Amino acid sequence: MSSRxxxxxxxxxxxxxxxEKSGGERxxxxxxxxxxxxxxxxxxxxxxxxxxxKLEFWRDLKLEELALARACxxxxxxxxxxxxxxxxxxLYDIARGITKEDSSARDLADSLYADLYGTSxxxxxxLSRLNFYMGRGSLEGWLRTVLAQEFVNRYRKTKRLVSLEExxxxxxxxxxxxxxxxxxxxxxxxxxxxxxxxxxLNSQDRLVLASYYLDDRTLTEIGRMVGVHESxxxxxxxxxxxxxxxxxxxxxxxxxxxRVQAEEALDxxxxxxxxxxxxxLQENRPAAFQQDKGSD
Amino acid sequence: MPELPNLLRQRLAAAENGEIQAHPxxxxxTAYMEQxxxxxxxxxxxxxxxxxxxxxxxxxxxxxxxxxxxxxxxxVPSPVARWRRLLTPVFGAATAVAAMAVIAxxxxxxxxxxxxxxxxxxxxxPASQPLQETQQAKAAPVEDQxxxxxxxxVPPAQQADARLTSAQSNLATSAxxxxxxxxxxxxxRATKKIAPYAPLATPAVSPARTxxxxxxxxxxxxxxxxxxxxxxxxxxxxxxxxxxxxxxxQPQAGATNTVFxxxxxxxxxxxxxxxxxxxxxxxxxxxxxxxxxxxxxTVCKFVQSTAHTLGFHSPVRTPALRAGALSSSALGGPxxxxxxxxxxxxxxxxxxPAKADTDTLxxxxxxxxxxxxxxxxxxxxxxxxxxxxxxxKSSGQSxxxxxxxxxxxxxxxxxxxxxxxxxxxxxSHASLIHSRDGGLTWDTIRLGDNASGTIVSxxxxxxxxxxxxxxxxxWSSADGGKSWKxxxx
Numbered sequence: 001m002s003s004r005x006x007x008x009x010x011x012x013x014x015x016x017x018x019x020e021k022s023g024g025e026r027x028x029x030x031x032x033x034x035x036x037x038x039x040x041x042x043x044x045x046x047x048x049x050x051x052x053x054k055l056e057f058w059r060d061l062k063l064e065e066l067a068l069a070r071a072c073x074x075x076x077x078x079x080x081x082x083x084x085x086x087x088x089x090x091l092y093d094i095a096r097g098i099t100k101e102d103s104s105a106r107d108l109a110d111s112l113y114a115d116l117y118g119t120s121x122x123x124x125x126x127l128s129r130l131n132f133y134m135g136r137g138s139l140e141g142w143l144r145t146v147l148a149q150e151f152v153n154r155y156r157k158t159k160r161l162v163s164l165e166e167x168x169x170x171x172x173x174x175x176x177x178x179x180x181x182x183x184x185x186x187x188x189x190x191x192x193x194x195x196x197x198x199x200x201l202n203s204q205d206r207l208v209l210a211s212y213y214l215d216d217r218t219l220t221e222i223g224r225m226v227g228v229h230e231s232x233x234x235x236x237x238x239x240x241x242x243x244x245x246x247x248x249x250x251x252x253x254x255x256x257x258x259r260v261q262a263e264e265a266l267d268x269x270x271x272x273x274x275x276x277x278x279x280x281l282q283e284n285r286p287a288a289f290q291q292d293k294g295s296d
Numbered sequence: 297m298p299e300l301p302n303l304l305r306q307r308l309a310a311a312e313n314g315e316i317q318a319h320p321x322x323x324x325x326t327a328y329m330e331q332x333x334x335x336x337x338x339x340x341x342x343x344x345x346x347x348x349x350x351x352x353x354x355x356x357x358x359x360x361x362x363x364x365x366x367x368x369x370x371x372v373p374s375p376v377a378r379w380r381r382l383l384t385p386v387f388g389a390a391t392a393v394a395a396m397a398v399i400a401x402x403x404x405x406x407x408x409x410x411x412x413x414x415x416x417x418x419x420x421x422p423a424s425q426p427l428q429e430t431q432q433a434k435a436a437p438v439e440d441q442x443x444x445x446x447x448x449x450v451p452p453a454q455q456a457d458a459r460l461t462s463a464q465s466n467l468a469t470s471a472x473x474x475x476x477x478x479x480x481x482x483x484x485r486a487t488k489k490i491a492p493y494a495p496l497a498t499p500a501v502s503p504a505r506t507x508x509x510x511x512x513x514x515x516x517x518x519x520x521x522x523x524x525x526x527x528x529x530x531x532x533x534x535x536x537x538x539x540x541x542x543x544x545x546q547p548q549a550g551a552t553n554t555v556f557x558x559x560x561x562x563x564x565x566x567x568x569x570x571x572x573x574x575x576x577x578x579x580x581x582x583x584x585x586x587x588x589x590x591x592x593x594t595v596c597k598f599v600q601s602t603a604h605t606l607g608f609h610s611p612v613r614t615p616a617l618r619a620g621a622l623s624s625s626a627l628g629g630p631x632x633x634x635x636x637x638x639x640x641x642x643x644x645x646x647x648x649p650a651k652a653d654t655d656t657l658x659x660x661x662x663x664x665x666x667x668x669x670x671x672x673x674x675x676x677x678x679x680x681x682x683x684x685x686x687x688x689k690s691s692g693q694s695x696x697x698x699x700x701x702x703x704x705x706x707x708x709x710x711x712x713x714x715x716x717x718x719x720x721x722x723x724s725h726a727s728l729i730h731s732r733d734g735g736l737t738w739d740t741i742r743l744g745d746n747a748s749g750t751i752v753s754x755x756x757x758x759x760x761x762x763x764x765x766x767x768x769x770x771w772s773s774a775d776g777g778k779s780w781k782x783x784x785x
Contacts, residue, residue: 060332097361136333137326141362145322145329148357152350194307203339206308206346213305215352224359225345225352227331244304266303 014055024067028076037070041134066135073118073128087143088113094144098151108154112147190265193251197244205240212237319351320344329359678734680714680721687712687721689735699735713754722751726765730777743771743780 019025019034041061042054049057071079091113095105118126133142198206204226211217211225212233219230219237226233245266252262320328320341327333328341345352679690680699685708689699700709700721709723717734726747730739749767756762763771763780770783 094361098357132321132323134321134323136323137330141326141330141358142322144358144361145326145354148354148361149322151357152353156350190303191307194303195310198304198307203343203346207342207352209304210308210346210349211352211356213301214308215349215356217352217356221356221360225355226342241301 011051011055018058018063019067022063022067024071027068027071027079027082029067029071029074029079033070033074034067037066041066044134045136061135062138063135065139066133069130069133069135069139072116073126073130075126087140090140091143091147094140094147095151098148108147108151112143112150189252189255189257190248193248193255194244196251197247200247201240205236208233208236209240319348325351325355325358329355329362678714680712680719680735682709682712682721682723685709685723700729700738702738708750710750711752711754713756715756718756720754720756720761720763722754722763724750726751726763726769726771728754728763728777739777741777741780744782746782747771747780 015035015038016031018038019031022029022034024030024034038054038058038061042049042057046053046057068079068082072083091109092106095109095112096102097105099105099108112129115129118128120127129146133139137145198209201209208222208226211222212219217225219233223230223233248266249259249262252265253259257265324333324337324341328338331338333341345355681688681690681696683696686698687700687709688696690696699719707723707725707727707729709721709727711723712719712721714720717732719731719735720728721730722728726743726749728741728743728751730741731737732739743763747765747769749765749769751763752766753764754761759774759776761773761777765771771780772783773780
């Protein structure tokens, strides 16, 4: 008479199956170390999940790449050989695709490679950035995202360091001082109405609007980001603008304006709007992507 | 609503500068881009992206790289068979041109190499006719164009020495008269003199050629000036140099009857015509029927014209007289007879020479090869002329040959009318022959029982032909020469 395995035993069997699936043994990873990694991932993303839910969650991970990354972080040579064989050239290619220039691409890729290898130590252990890979997406995609984050961080840091000559070229010294003149009585109602209309949009519509109007992205880029075709983005933008106008007019009318006044307010020059945009844009958020580094 | 996008930018930027939650890590963003996130997590990421410009930047950069083709992927073209490499537009065009050229060459040569035609031609040509005579006949027109001061040795005309002597004396006299006339009119500069006629026996060749003064001399209408008057010297016609005109092939067969005895205007050997023109006789073909047109004759014409355009000239020229060549002819127009032609008109194309004026012609130097027949400015178009009662044809490069080398023919041709390959020639005793293939084969046409005189004019259209004789008879045919009617003058 065969007895049903207990949950702990079942989890152990499943964990072994996952370990075998990951092929971590050939990278020098042990089952216990792999279990620790899986538990770490589950704690981060599904902290309150049941063991069964965790098991389902683990099955959706990129187990083979997760094992490779963590074996590299642990310093196994076999893992590093496999990693370099598979990703070293790709790393340079991705960096070249991001920076569009060879020297900066190599610099970017080399700096990331150093982070991946772990140049700093903590308690006698090398701190490898591969420890932050959780296997939610592919390892190549993760490397791509990390490279892009590093590039954006570099750009934002260097953007603040503008020479005086560049400021002169941009005409900063000739810019008008911020006026503290009278505030248009329309500002409050119009801004509130527009904020209200924007608040009614779903997150994807807001993403489309922000990408188009703030980031000046192309329809193709926005479509790729949202996961729809660019023609859909074009139609959606047109529809969003019409809807926004309607909502803002309704908001202005609800705030005590007649229709003519509401339309005049909507067509008012944007310079009359008193928004403290400049101040907010100057807000410094230096550690935009430092979260991963500090979490370990 | 021109300002709404600006307002929108302002408010969106203001919203982005509010409180921003923690950025999703690289794993989440990667999983979002790879669309492997659960819906709830994906919504969270999108919500964050809508208010976080740096994360949007990261996603956009990463997706742009993702969309790029893998640089390591090398597309190696699959091996292509060699014959497929030839299937290029350039090769196709070259092949088409080459094929056209080959077809053109084949088409241009095939019709002239008909075996039956060759055998028949050989049959019609007198077997004993020496090749030398033909060659001399071809070479003679070249000599005709030489200056009159270049007397050359003439092929032997041993049978007519006595008549030659008298003719030469006449020519010399005429040359002197012409020179005197020209000097009087002041048309000749002092440096250009017409050399006096040198006797045939003089082999000396003048080092400097005297220009031909054909154009300066008024020409005569040789059609209606007693052209066919009987003359004892018609046997020998001298050109402007005082040389003999190209020796016509001497009929060998039946040589006893092949004397060009035009004194009595009698056809001695023209077997296909009755000895008595007034008598009834049947007309039969002197030459075999033209070879049947091979397939695709229309195509051949097109290819022929194409080949001519491309510069592929057939070695065998198709005898054709262009309409333009007739425009200034004695006919007064293409295929038309103009009775009002000015006798002083300088014409390159004229009918057969009047034998009575042979001396004048020879002395004036106008008796060049082209002055006696149809000649085209295009060397590829054969020219026709009548010289000394012989029908001559030029296949180019001024090489003339007897176009009607029938041994039994004693007809003295007086007029030729060529229109492309359609050639009509007439002569004494109302003899009329017709060729549809540029002189390769000939049909003997019988005008009528009462036809008489020498044919002095042939006006040939497509189907209607009009023939005039020296007896003021006008014969016309409306069916291409099958039946003739005598029109009362």
